[in-house]
Amino acid sequence: MSEVREKAVLAGKTAAILGGLGTEAKNEALLAAAKALEEQAAEIIAANREDLERGRQNGTSESLLDRLALNESRIAGIAEGLRQIVELPDPVGDVLATIDRPNGLHIVQQRVPLGVIGIIYEARPNVTVDAVGLCLKTGNAVVLRGGSSALSSNRKIVEIIHRTLEQTTVPKDAVQLIEDPNRSSVDEMLKLNGLLDVVIPRGGSSLIQTVVQNATVPVIETGAGICHTFLDETADPAMAEEIALNAKVQRPSVCNSMETLLVHRSYANRHLADLAEKFREAGVELRGCETTRKLVAWANPATEEDYATEYNDYILNVKIVDDLDEALAHIARFGTKHSECIVTENGGNAARFQQEVDAAAVYHNASTRFTDGFEFGFGAEIGISTQKLHARGPMGLPALTSSKYIIHGNGQIRK
């Protein structure tokens, strides 16, 4: 049996035990893990040094090395993340519905764990701990397939978690790390129907596309965001400027940042030159439609391909539109159904925008940067779903659960 299959089977064998654990047992295990990670930080840092060394030899960029690097303070942050998960309410066992039928059947729909969750991710070793915390809290087993660049760190982290779980009622086999660094282990995970209940990719768009295109197990697609902000005719200029700048430059590398600014023609005539200047000061390259370039001489031309690109960088498309309809049509064509915003003082336009735009999060007069589990008050985030099945938008703990119908009878048969 291959490593991937063997570990998925081991994980699956813990599902019944995990599903029956109370909240306290799960929390105790997570607290113990947080403590162990902090106490054994030196071991983790030593393992992480191996990854960094290998990365340097392979010519990994400094920014990637920085994402990979662990130190005492980052490990303390990771442990703190586990403690925050402990504080959250446990969704497992919640009663979602009760139905009493005329024939006397009493039906209870109850939240249960999903079962075995596969997480496929890239460089950052903090995802390892985060995924373990979220999965165990919701009674799920987890099969982790991290990037080869963080393998030594991930191995050490999982080793520490395993040693810790052995002292608790949570079975250590509930946490499995795939150590085969080949692409084939990913391909195999994606076909493990019956052993994995869902696979969640966390990473860049090429990873996500690989998963979506090849998986036969259910997938929750996360991440890709070409987000728009539309400054309507009646937008408040000060507010519009703050929101547009925030959506682009507060953290350009993330999925909920803005890639294209749509501007109503009459608003553009009055305010675009000033706004463009602010973007220039913030170091943002503008790529504009023809009309934009008449108002902002230094803007580069925007192509169709630009409108379809998630830059995650200090680059912004600017397009002038005649009205709300044109803005809606542009978003329908180029949006990725992640987060979209209208800035307007016209309540009717806001309502129509929020009704008609098909996206996980649709904002009126607020930055798209708020699409985030923590900002929504969920206290944790597994990712941001950009599909419509199961979960949409920021996913908190309930997104890692399913339900089951428990039916109490006294001899009912179907006529």
Added chain:
Amino acid sequence: MSEVREKAVLAGKTAAILGGLGTEAKNEALLAAAKALEEQAAEIIAANREDLERGRQNGTSESLLDRLALNESRIAGIAEGLRQIVELPDPVGDVLATIDRPNGLHIVQQRVPLGVIGIIYEARPNVTVDAVGLCLKTGNAVVLRGGSSALSSNRKIVEIIHRTLEQTTVPKDAVQLIEDPNRSSVDEMLKLNGLLDVVIPRGGSSLIQTVVQNATVPVIETGAGICHTFLDETADPAMAEEIALNAKVQRPSVCNSMETLLVHRSYANRHLADLAEKFREAGVELRGCETTRKLVAWANPATEEDYATEYNDYILNVKIVDDLDEALAHIARFGTKHSECIVTENGGNAARFQQEVDAAAVYHNASTRFTDGFEFGFGAEIGISTQKLHARGPMGLPALTSSKYIIHGNGQIRK
């Protein structure tokens, strides 16, 4: 552009309009369609005759021809199904959660249609109307890919629905029928990411497996059921007999019927011979484990493969187990997570069974045949989900919806 892609695009263009329609507009269209189908029943029956004729020439079995056949009374039943959907509450627009954040953001999570739903199904033309009704009621567009054996009937039905919708506010392009009878149209649908939000297969297990194995769009897996009934040591004999017989013979061809009877050794010693006699009278072939065959001489031997087979027929495996643990282990190994039942007077055993069995519906003292949207009181059923994502068990109208976050701000930006 291929027929499949072209029709999916047309369907997608209606999504914004559909999502904005009120319940009344949708209900009026469904009522008009019900009336038109009844009034134009003669046209449908004529088209259906073409399908039946073609089927006979191709040597289709009589039982399949019967499933395909339409007459006045069946068409009246189909129309009545639409009227029942009209009576159901419309889930679209329901507020699922409201969140007020300290920064003043007001977040409303609202039910919205999924968008464009692909339905891939086999012979029965009633599925065409049923799928249209369920999808339109929930504000979804639908791309129908029925079996080639029912193509003439499906064409006529969709033609009548199109003519009807033209007189209503529901855009007729919301309903699309793929007329290409080749397998390639199915394959193409399964890869239409971005155009189809979900594909639901309705049919036999080979169709479902084709869809699960080849789709890159999200799928809701339905149907396959290897369901067990466990007669525990303390089962009430009269109740046990009624439930076991009902689960097997009331309608053996469906997914929630029983395939394997598990019997506690001490119960078997007292009651199995009598129970087996009832099954024999009902025309059921028994395939038993060694111990079963000592108690029931005429039973055939059961193999591992038998335990893994969904017969959908008058065949039943019987296995004697030593205790609840052995029953649970058998179900964990051979069950398909559909419907499982324990018959017992021991409340502790019932509770443990219902907690530990991982299935969509877990029964205590009632027949597995109740796993059904109508029996659960949903008033409609799109199918029975056997996966854990999105929907599990019988799916009512809410299973055809997603949600979106609508966020009201007054200038909030992320710090």
